[in-house]
Amino acid sequence: MLEVRPVTGIGEVTPGTDLADLITTAAPWLEDGDVLVVTSKIVSKSEGRLVEVPAEDGPERDAARDVAIAAETARVVARRGPTRIVQTHHGLVMAAAGIDASNVERSRLVLLPVDPDASARALRAALRERHGRQVGVVITDTMGRPWRLGLTDVAIGAAGVLPVRDYRGDVDPYGNELHVTEVADIDELAGAGELVKGKFDQVPIAVIRGYGGVTDDDGPGARALVRDAEMDMFSLGTAEARALGRSEVATLADATEFAHAPVDPDLVAAALEAVSARSERSEPRSREQVDTVGAAFTHVTDAGVRDKLRDLAPSGTAELVVVHVPADADRWTVAEVGATVHRLRAALASADLSSAWVRADAATITDLATLPAGHEPLGLLAIGAPAKRQM
Known part of the structure; x- marks a missing residue:
């Protein structure tokens, strides 16, 4: 049986907050083998990943936000009006480089952690070494998806949980060998955790019990889910791909x-x-x-x-x-x-x-x-x- 439980009473997180102490105080019932699903925003806040911006809406606030997005952007994937879908330096493809203005003071924007996998490993180590809990950690952020309406949480950092469950080479009950089936377990854990967290309840952490996939070592992390550029069939938006095609055909050799x-x-x-x-x-x-x-x-x-x-x-x-x-x-x-x-x-x-x-x-x-x-x-x-x- 899989159980998903919210961790309540976390309160406000500020730069320097010890998340391991905060979590064990709020969830003394945490057990070995549990998976912590942690919203990236509180990780970023604890790590001081905050940018000061004008509090009032207007050109100055917009300009400051644009500067922050540009600094976090490796390349622009698509742009429609003020909306930008970009690839971050982590390799993640997200709207506005994952920069968020919700659940934070109006004078600040929250950036993604510099290295979400490293953040997950550090939190896991602190829980193990200082509090005696051997758990898995999944750090999440909210994303939209191509061809689908609605948002969902996905894993951007992980430790102690394998990112993918690989069924390739296995045989299904009908005798068919599986050739392409790789299940992104940490993304599914992220989505399950979001069901009990939510945007307005100020519940940034969930605990999943009964998963059974917590490993002794930290594992490769969520970075392993980033598709290599040469394998990405949809690396640009439609308009951007057309523009690139027109420019390339002008110099067709x-x-x-x-x-x-x-x-x-x-x-x-x-x-x-x-x-x-x-x-x-x-x-x-x-x-x-x-x-x-x-x-x-x-x-x-x-x-x-x-x-x-x-x-x-x-x-x-x-x-x-x-x-x-x-x-x-x-x-x-x-x-x-x-x-x-x-x-x-x-x-x-x-x-x-x-x-x-x-x-x-x-x-x-x-x-x-x-x-x-x-x-x-x-x-x-x-x-x-x-x-x-x-x-």
């Missing part, structure tokens, strides 16, 4: 080689259709050929022709598009075609495909590929899988 891997031709067709849709004059004639800005982009689908044209392109080229214009096209048309080629390359990049513009001899392309009457080739767009894929 030609690939010098591709991975020797097949490319889904439907991805190329979709990119051609996207380019066609941007032009009011576009009249796609077929899946393989798209007319736009007075030119034509022909996706080479004949295997024999494609194999011959590959000799003109970088190693590993999987698909090819021939770009051609009417023989009497003026320079303005050719310039527009160049812009469209770049838009096509951007569309291909959004599908995780690399490309390279091949300035092959027009006569050579004409000999190898069949073009509409009265057209001449400008060049080839070689397409392939990136030689080095990034997560």
Whole structure:
């Protein structure tokens, strides 16, 4: 049976407050094997993590708050009006870097602890060495979550409790081997503790009894739950990711080689259709050929022709598009075609495909590929899988 109990009577915490003494006085019933779930705010207060700001609402208070957020920010993830979702120096992604103005004097803001795992270890050690209690400690803060409304408490520091229960390699009752199941136990303990704490009852600590997972050593702490950047598929907000994509595509370099891997031709067709849709004059004639800005982009689908044209392109080229214009096209048309080629390359990049513009001899392309009457080739767009894929 799991029991969650509030610790009442904590009172006001100020810089220098001994939390271990405070907790054992308020909860003399604390037992070995219990898990303390402690709100980060009282940890921060005891450690003096406070910033002085003007007490009255207005530009000066807002400016002081902005300075505090900037100091705690490693990078901005998303910004909408005055709201900033940032990654802190701890690696946590939170609104306003976790800085809080609730349950504190109007003239102060509360920052997160400098090292919440170290704070958890220090509190655990004090409870063990001075008060003879062998407990686990989870330090929590409140966060919002992508794709979900509402807030919940999560663990930002931990000691004596393993952060993750790993089921990978186990077999479920139906005989299925589990491959991705890792349960964030300390986050679940944080959420359970919040049920008896609350924002208005001034109950900053809960005790969970019956968990059974308290360890002899401190363990890796909550830092182990921070996802590595290279594994993070959602490291930016939507608008920020789009802005980054636009800036990166402006400097899109030609690939010098591709991975020797097949490319889904439907991805190329979709990119051609996207380019066609941007032009009011576009009249796609077929899946393989798209007319736009007075030119034509022909996706080479004949295997024999494609194999011959590959000799003109970088190693590993999987698909090819021939770009051609009417023989009497003026320079303005050719310039527009160049812009469209770049838009096509951007569309291909959004599908995780690399490309390279091949300035092959027009006569050579004409000999190898069949073009509409009265057209001449400008060049080839070689397409392939990136030689080095990034997560």
